[in-house]
Amino acid sequence: MLARVANNLFWMGRYIERSEHIARYLNVNYFSSLDAPNTQSQDRQFVLRSMQFMVGDPVLNNEVLEEEKVLYKIGLDPNFPASIINNVKQARENANSARDLISTELYEAINKFYHFVLKYNADAFVKNGLHDFTMNVAEMTAILRGKIRGTLLHDSVYAIIMLGVNIERATQIIRIINAKYHDALNAQGSYGDKFSHSFEWTTLLKCAESYDMMRRFYKKTPTSISTLEFLILNPNCPRSVMNSLNQVYHHIKILDPSKAYNKTSTAFLIGKVRSEYEYKYIEEIEEDIQLFIDQILKSLSEISKKMEKEFFNY
Amino acid sequence: MPLEYSITYKAENTYEHWVNDAHWQFLIIPENNASQEFVGVEFTNSLNAINEYSINGYGFKTIRVHPKQRFKTISFEASFRLIKKEVNPFDFQPEVDISKSYHRIQELVFKVDYESFLKRTRFTTLPNKNESLFQFDRTKSIFENLQILNEWTFTHIYFKTDVTDVETTLDEIIAKRHGVCQDFTHLFCALARQNGIPTRYVSGYLHQGNGYFGDSQMHAWAEAFVPEIGWLGFDPTNNLLANTSHIKIAHGKDYNDCSPLKGIVYTTGKNETKHTVKVASQQQQQ
Amino acid sequence: MGNLKNQMFSSYQQNPELYDEIYDNKGEVKTIYKKLFDIYGEHSIKDYVKLNDKAKSSFFNQGITFQVYDKKKTQEKIFPFDLFPRIIDPTEWEVIEKGAIQRSKALNLFLWDIYHEKNIIKQGIVPMELISSSVNYLDQMNGIDPPGGIYNHISGTDVIKHNDGKYYVLEDNIRCPSGVSYVICNRTALKRALFGVFNHYNTCSVTNYAENLLDLLETVKPKGVDVPNVIVITPGMYNSAFYEHSYLAKTMGVELVEGRDLFVENDFVYMKTIRGPEKVDVIYRRIDDAFIDPLEFKPDSTLGVPGLFAAYKKGNVTLANAPGTGVADDKAVYTYMPAIIKYYLNEEPILNNVHTYHCSRPDELKYVLEHVHELVIKPVDEAGGYGISIGNRLTKAEIEKVKKQLLAEPRKYVAQPIMSLSVHPTYIDGTKSFEQRHVDLRTFTVLGKDKEFVLKGGLTRVALQKGNLIVNSSQGGGSKDTWVLKN
Structure with a gap:
């Protein structure tokens, strides 16, 4: 496979995954805030700020945000690089240039997705289309995942897309944790709501589509520690960082099946990062959550850079 | 007596900003022919990039360089050694029957065989009004006419550097009557072709020891095909026939086919290129 | 207009001056189209519009689009597709296929010759200007023997049916002829929309193009x-x-x-x-x-x-097509095709050539200048239908302008009698009915070492504007599925 095309496939995977997480974040935060148990969590400004923080565009001053403007910016603004519409455009652009390698079915689904987002009426979206739009984006990405899994030969093409998907998933989960961690810190105090029992942990789990799984596993209301443990360390939760790292490791082995010891290879680095988290326990992480977040994001970006150098260099 | 030449070619390119990708193709290696025996080449570049020896589209030897790292300055140095046999430009049987040669150049087969070197190119197109600037005298042989054209070009154009460049076409040269070896050669080629004689643009080195015009870079002259004799070299810049001092690299329809250095450089901002050529000779001991 | 009980075609207007591919000159549906005509007749125009829209969105979702360059921006467009297929009977097809191979082989030998000995020019059969003033002639190709001896691996020969019922070649495209993927997409789209019609015809498959292309490209390996x-x-x-x-x-x-x-x-x-x-x-x-x-x-x-x-x-390394093949799809070369075929193959051309006037020849230029109104004037080196003037569509002022261009650069132009391209019933969105539209046919020929292949089918291109004779997609043309029937 061409190095350039591999790079495109990798980023196609990342952009598909990214658009899903942003869409769900908007949806879950907006709708769960409507009937949140405390005023802080119900506050519209609080939610809008959280959204901007999550897409990497934090609001630092005290300016009052306008709901429609924020929603438009993150959803459909072609001039905001991190908007959903731009992520979908990028996903399709990358798919286009690798069109000969992916299945007709997958390409057609991406193309449909693109036309759906492109044609979505911005006015309707900011006024009453948030649910419809974000649900559709999330559902279409689920279809894409199905097409990736079901219509591609599970060879290097598949492995590269899955590497993109999983590195992005881990990254987005961490970003969501980061955003909700900040929300939980900011929301404490009102009505005696403690950090560890913040309502925001439930929202966090929903943002990661993991609330039901978590309830089934712990059978208790989520707390800071159980939520973080589940989303970071539980290898059986398909959205957890650990699960993503395992997937990344599995797929890099398809690209680089060598068993020889080579400390400069991407596979080696991934293995190293993966085993580090495999033997971590949650109390260690809880000691300094911010430090953990910074470190894991750094590791993920190092993996991505190393892959670029080893496989995508053209 | 044969001469042993050593030629050094140096080029240094500097760029204002980083160059991330670049390709160069040098057309500077002397050719092997009846009068030139090529002994050796050494080529280096300051980035230690691989030097690939190849050919261009016309089969002349080239060196291609494609650095794999970014840079702002790169220099190249080439040295060649070759043995040049003593050339007597008049060492041929003159045309016995002049009309036979004039007849020959009218034949379709001749025109087709030499089609490449008879056609007008960007640099060998005469402005319409100048098409009869130089007419052959049919009472003289083709060779004599070419000699007269050589001298005519030499006296018609004044040698002057920095007034023309590699983009200058004949209309300007004829109007302003000055230029360098390349311009002399293009004019000579165009006028000979206008009279039905195939001509080639030749690029090469000139040994400057003898006070000839040229510059410290590369030299250019022409080769004309004379029926019954073959290709003969004319140096209109110096009003000479090509001789022992002329070391040929390549020929083509015009400068475009022979430019010594082609580069594709991906960068922005200003750049500067410096070339120097040194030709030294010594008598070969026999 | 006898048997128009069929509601699909009830408003179909026949212009008696045009050669209609499905009606004979008595207004009867030709035997080969009868079944198809009846099956389509079972539907109403409403059904048809639905199917047509479905086919359109299927092209869009599959991303089968092309881009049109315009001054401001590039636009993504669907290649308009018409659901009423064109049928070619096996005996007619045999002529087209043999003729296309003959032309491709002759052009290949011509290319070999003009990049080696140039005998055809030396013997005065074609003029030297074909190479000396062609921008597509590459001096660098002189003396190169391409692997397998093949220059034009892929050729696209455009043929039309004139009002005399005979096929004529309009041009040979041997640079990078495109369109073959649309042949296959059109077939797929028609199958999806109206699979039933295939049960009544024994149609040749078009999906084997890629494997044949690969097979033949492998024969010309270095x-x-x-x-x-x-x-x-x-x-x-x-x-x-x-x-x-x-x-x-x-x-x-x-x-x-x-x-x-x-x-x-x-x-x-x-x-x-x-x-x-x-x-x-x-x-x-x-x-x-x-x-x-x-x-x-x-x-x-x-x-x-x-x-x-x-x-x-x-x-x-092998390049397909070889560099420098463009010289042979120069429209000026086209005009010498009968002589070229005769010279290299010692055969008579199987497919007709449209008579061509060379504006570079003074006597022919004179004729052209006097008859602009009944000729098509084409620049010799433009592709995609650009720069063509059709004499009987021009105003007086336009004719004068064309004359000026011809006088200024006669070598740049050739002229041909206005060929009357056959017409085929085509669904027109604007009127929601079938109308006569002009069509041509692009065929695809692949040459390998001692092997050749012609795709049994082709791209029927249709000029969607009424009366328009230019079918190129860049000029707003559409296309139809083309059925070559088995013997």
Whole structure:
């Protein structure tokens, strides 16, 4: 496979995954805030700020945000690089240039997705289309995942897309944790709501589509520690960082099946990062959550850079 | 007596900003022919990039360089050694029957065989009004006419550097009557072709020891095909026939086919290129 | 107009001056179309509109689009597709197929000759200007023996049916003829929309193009290569034919590369893969000559590969089509095709050539200037239907303008009698009914070493504007599925 095309496939995977997480974040935060148990969590400004923080565009001053403007910016603004519409455009652009390698079915689904987002009426979206739009984006990405899994030969093409998907998933989960961690810190105090029992942990789990799984596993209301443990360390939760790292490791082995010891290879680095988290326990992480977040994001970006150098260099 | 030449070619390119990708193709290696025996080449570049020896589209030897790292300055140095046999430009049987040669150049087969070197190119197109600037005298042989054209070009154009460049076409040269070896050669080629004689643009080195015009870079002259004799070299810049001092690299329809250095450089901002050529000779001991 | 009980065609207007492919001159539906006519007649126009919309959105979702360049921006468009197929009977097809092969072979021999001995010119059969004033003649190709002796691996011959009922060749495209992917898409779209109709006809399949192309490209591998690595090179995803490039790569199962994916080292060509460099042997190139190697040709080309031509000249890689083939699809060469076929193959042309006047010849120029109103004036070196003037459509002022152009640069133009392209019932959105529209047929011929292949089918292109004779997609043309029936 061409190095350039591999790079495109990798980023196609990342952009598909990214658009899903942003869409769900908007949806879950907006709708769960409507009937949140405390005023802080119900506050519209609080939610809008959280959204901007999550897409990497934090609001630092005290300016009052306008709901429609924020929603438009993150959803459909072609001039905001991190908007959903731009992520979908990028996903399709990358798919286009690798069109000969992916299945007709997958390409057609991406193309449909693109036309759906492109044609979505911005006015309707900011006024009453948030649910419809974000649900559709999330559902279409689920279809894409199905097409990736079901219509591609599970060879290097598949492995590269899955590497993109999983590195992005881990990254987005961490970003969501980061955003909700900040929300939980900011929301404490009102009505005696403690950090560890913040309502925001439930929202966090929903943002990661993991609330039901978590309830089934712990059978208790989520707390800071159980939520973080589940989303970071539980290898059986398909959205957890650990699960993503395992997937990344599995797929890099398809690209680089060598068993020889080579400390400069991407596979080696991934293995190293993966085993580090495999033997971590949650109390260690809880000691300094911010430090953990910074470190894991750094590791993920190092993996991505190393892959670029080893496989995508053209 | 044969001469042993050593030629050094140096080029240094500097760029204002980083160059991330670049390709160069040098057309500077002397050719092997009846009068030139090529002994050796050494080529280096300051980035230690691989030097690939190849050919261009016309089969002349080239060196291609494609650095794999970014840079702002790169220099190249080439040295060649070759043995040049003593050339007597008049060492041929003159045309016995002049009309036979004039007849020959009218034949379709001749025109087709030499089609490449008879056609007008960007640099060998005469402005319409100048098409009869130089007419052959049919009472003289083709060779004599070419000699007269050589001298005519030499006296018609004044040698002057920095007034023309590699983009200058004949209309300007004829109007302003000055230029360098390349311009002399293009004019000579165009006028000979206008009279039905195939001509080639030749690029090469000139040994400057003898006070000839040229510059410290590369030299250019022409080769004309004379029926019954073959290709003969004319140096209109110096009003000479090509001789022992002329070391040929390549020929083509015009400068475009022979430019010594082609580069594709991906960068922005200003750049500067410096070339120097040194030709030294010594008598070969026999 | 007898049997128009059928509601689909009830408002179909027949112009008696035009050659209609489905009605004979008595207004009766031709035997070969009878079944199809009846089946379509079972539907109402309403059903048809629905099917038509479905087919359209299917093209859009599949991303089978091309881009049109306009002053402001490039636009993504669907190639308009008409659901009423064209049928060609097997005896007619045999003539087209044999004729296309004959022309491709003759052109190949012509190319070999003009890049070697040039005997056809020396013997005065074609004029020297065909090479000396053609911008597409590459001096660098002189003396090169392309692997397998093939220059025009892929040719697209455009034929039309004139009002005398005979096929004529309009032009031979041997640079980078495009459109073959649409042949296959049209078939797929028609099958999806109206699969029932196929039960009544024994139609040749068109899906075998890619495998035949790969098979024949492998026969022209460079010397010393056992199993050649074949690739397709594209200018990139913004090119109007990118869909086709990716389609061909995908169905041949080979890599689709851009210039930046390739590099030349020691005169061999390699592509940059995730596992390092991989040698490339045969390149089906969909970029024009001028762009393939910036060190040899256009220096500002970013689409090509520096050093590629040296690798080609050394015989280490095959380029299909070979560089310099464009000289033979110059419209001036077309006009000598009967002589070229006769000279190399000692055969009479199987397909007719349209008579052509060379404006470079004073007597013919004189005739052309006097008869502009009944001629088509074409520039010799433009593709895509640009720059064509059709005499009987011009105003007086326009005719004067054309005359001026002809006088200024006679060598640039040829003129032909206005051919009356046959018409075919075509669904027109504006009137929601079937109307007569002019059609042509692009055929696809592949030459390999001692082997050849013609796709049994082709691209029937239809001029959607009423009365328009120019069918190119860049000029608003559409297309139809084309059925070649089995014997």
